[in-house]
Amino acid sequence: MRDAIKISTVSFNAKWGDKQSNLSRMKGYIEQAVSEGANLIVFPEMALTGYDDEKEKTLKDKMQYREAETIPGESSDEIAKLTKKYGVYVVFGMPERDRDDYDKLYNSACVCGPDGVIGGYRKIHLPYPEYHWAKRGEKPLIFDTQWGPIGVGICYDTYCFPEQMRYYAAKGCRIHVNCTAHAKCHGETIARTTVEAYAAMNQMFIVSSNLAGLDLYNDFWGSSSIVGPGSDKFSVAYYAGYPFSDLRGHIDKMFSAIIDLGLATRSIFEPNPGIDNATDYRPQLYKRFFDELLLDSKFLRTEYDV
Numbered sequence: 001m002r003d004a005i006k007i008s009t010v011s012f013n014a015k016w017g018d019k020q021s022n023l024s025r026m027k028g029y030i031e032q033a034v035s036e037g038a039n040l041i042v043f044p045e046m047a048l049t050g051y052d053d054e055k056e057k058t059l060k061d062k063m064q065y066r067e068a069e070t071i072p073g074e075s076s077d078e079i080a081k082l083t084k085k086y087g088v089y090v091v092f093g094m095p096e097r098d099r100d101d102y103d104k105l106y107n108s109a110c111v112c113g114p115d116g117v118i119g120g121y122r123k124i125h126l127p128y129p130e131y132h133w134a135k136r137g138e139k140p141l142i143f144d145t146q147w148g149p150i151g152v153g154i155c156y157d158t159y160c161f162p163e164q165m166r167y168y169a170a171k172g173c174r175i176h177v178n179c180t181a182h183a184k185c186h187g188e189t190i191a192r193t194t195v196e197a198y199a200a201m202n203q204m205f206i207v208s209s210n211l212a213g214l215d216l217y218n219d220f221w222g223s224s225s226i227v228g229p230g231s232d233k234f235s236v237a238y239y240a241g242y243p244f245s246d247l248r249g250h251i252d253k254m255f256s257a258i259i260d261l262g263l264a265t266r267s268i269f270e271p272n273p274g275i276d277n278a279t280d281y282r283p284q285l286y287k288r289f290f291d292e293l294l295l296d297s298k299f300l301r302t303e304y305d306v
Contacts, residue, residue, distance in 0.1 A: 005147045007175075008033040008256040009042045009241060011222035011249060013213040016050030017063045023048060023075050026092060027082060029254055034086045036256060039147075042209040043092035044224075045123075045154050045181040046107065048075055052216035053129045059103070064133045068097040068105050071120035076110045083112040089145060091152060091209075093179040095134070096120050107134045109152050109179045111143050118143050123154040125161055140164060142171060147261055149173045155180040158206070159194045169202040170281060174264035178208040183218040188245035191221075195244075199227045200236045203266045205259055210244070212252050223249025229263040 010029050015021050026043055033041045045051065049067045059065055069075055075094065083090050089112070096108035106122040107130055122137025123130070141152045151168030158165065158178040165176050176198075182191045191208075199206050205228035212222030225241030240257035242249035271277035293299055 001148050002146045003260055003262040004258060005040060005175075005261060006036075006038050006256060006258045007040045007042070007207055007226055007240070008036070008038040008254050009207050009209045009224040009226060010044070010254045011210055011212040011224040011241075011252055012044050012047050013252050014044070014047050014050040014211055014215065016052060016216045017067065019049050019067050019075065022050070023078060027078070030079070030082050030086075030088075030090060033254060033256065034082075034088060038088060038256060040089045040091075040145075040150075040175075040207070042177055042179065042207050042224075043090070044209045044211045045093035045109070045179040046095065047092050047179070047209075047211070048094035050215050051181045051211060051220075052218050053132050054216070055129050055132055059133055062133050064095040064105060068095040070097050070099045071108065071110050072117040073097075076112060076117045079110070080112040080116045084114060084116055087114040089113045089143075089150075091177050091179060093154065093181075096122065105134050106137055107154060108137075109141075109154055109177070111141065111152065113143065113145070121152040121154065123157060124164065125156045127156045140167060142168065142173060147174070150175045150177060152177045152179070154178070155182065158198075158208075159190050162194075162198060162201075165198050165202055165204075169204050169266055170269050170283070172266075174204050174261045174266070176202075176204055176206045178206055180208055181211045181218075181220060182244055183211075183220045185218060191244040195225075195227055196236050199229065200234050203229050203234070203268070204264050205229070205239075205261065208241075208244075212250065221245055221249065222251060222253075224253075224255055225249075226255065226257050226259060228259060229265070231263070
């Protein structure tokens with residue numbers, strides 16, 4: 001398994017509702033990233049179409065409904081042509097249409113690699129206003145590479161639900177891809193604080209790609225970044241890009257870095273000789289906690305899960 005990997009993450013001002021323009025621009029970024037030696041290129045949440053919702057419109061009149069595609073589909077196949085040609089991995093956000101139910105949509109991240117379309121991750125946690133058009137996903141997504149497994153999350157998944165990233169780390173992921181649409185209306189604190197904390201806690205690298213600038217009405221921070229373990233234990237460093245809300249990052253720009261995954265030691269998941277080679281991480285104990293929570297009716301499935 002390789003340790004040194006070059007990653008490019010793009011702050012991207014998606015043109016709202018202009019899928020062809022966005023796709024063409026993403027392909028241009030991929031070509032440039034490849035020319036600079038990138039192995040993994042990441043684009044934001046909903047980069048293919050733009051993010052904002054016209055809440056007054058019915059589902060079938062919404063832009064996301066009109067522009068949604070299956071995975072694999074037309075746009076993912078276009079990206080896959082490049083990933084196969086150059087032997088790289090690309091992750092990008094898009095509205096996904098369920099192949100078996102035309103009216104069921106997801107806020108998804110498509111993953112393509114050297115062998116073509118790998119699959120799509122469907123956002124598990126939906127904040128306002130995404131549930132006006134999308135259904136919640138049910139499954140994590142880990143894809144295998146020469147650098148080991150890589151986990152995928154989208155925005156709210158990453159910042160507010162540490163269970164998902166901890167699961168990826170425990171499964172051996174040294175990289176977490178975070179496709180995001182972090183806007184100024186979300187404030188300056190939540191994304192930066194959690195990304196830095198989770199990189200240190202899980203001893204893994206977090207690659208965030210954020211929308212930048214004005215969408216339909218939201219103004220997005222940009223400031224994509226690669227954050228990961230520093231040289232000192234449980235320290236954290238920025239290897240590329242800027243913290244969210246840093247004014248230097250409010251532009252369309254690709255940030256790239258070669259990172260050493262050997263720094264992602266994940267010691268809390270390794271056998272500890274001081275406690276009979278058990279790990280510090282105790283999933284059997286946590287399972288009891290969550291089994292107890294499931295006795296509370298408010299955590300039962302809802303109509304939004306089906």
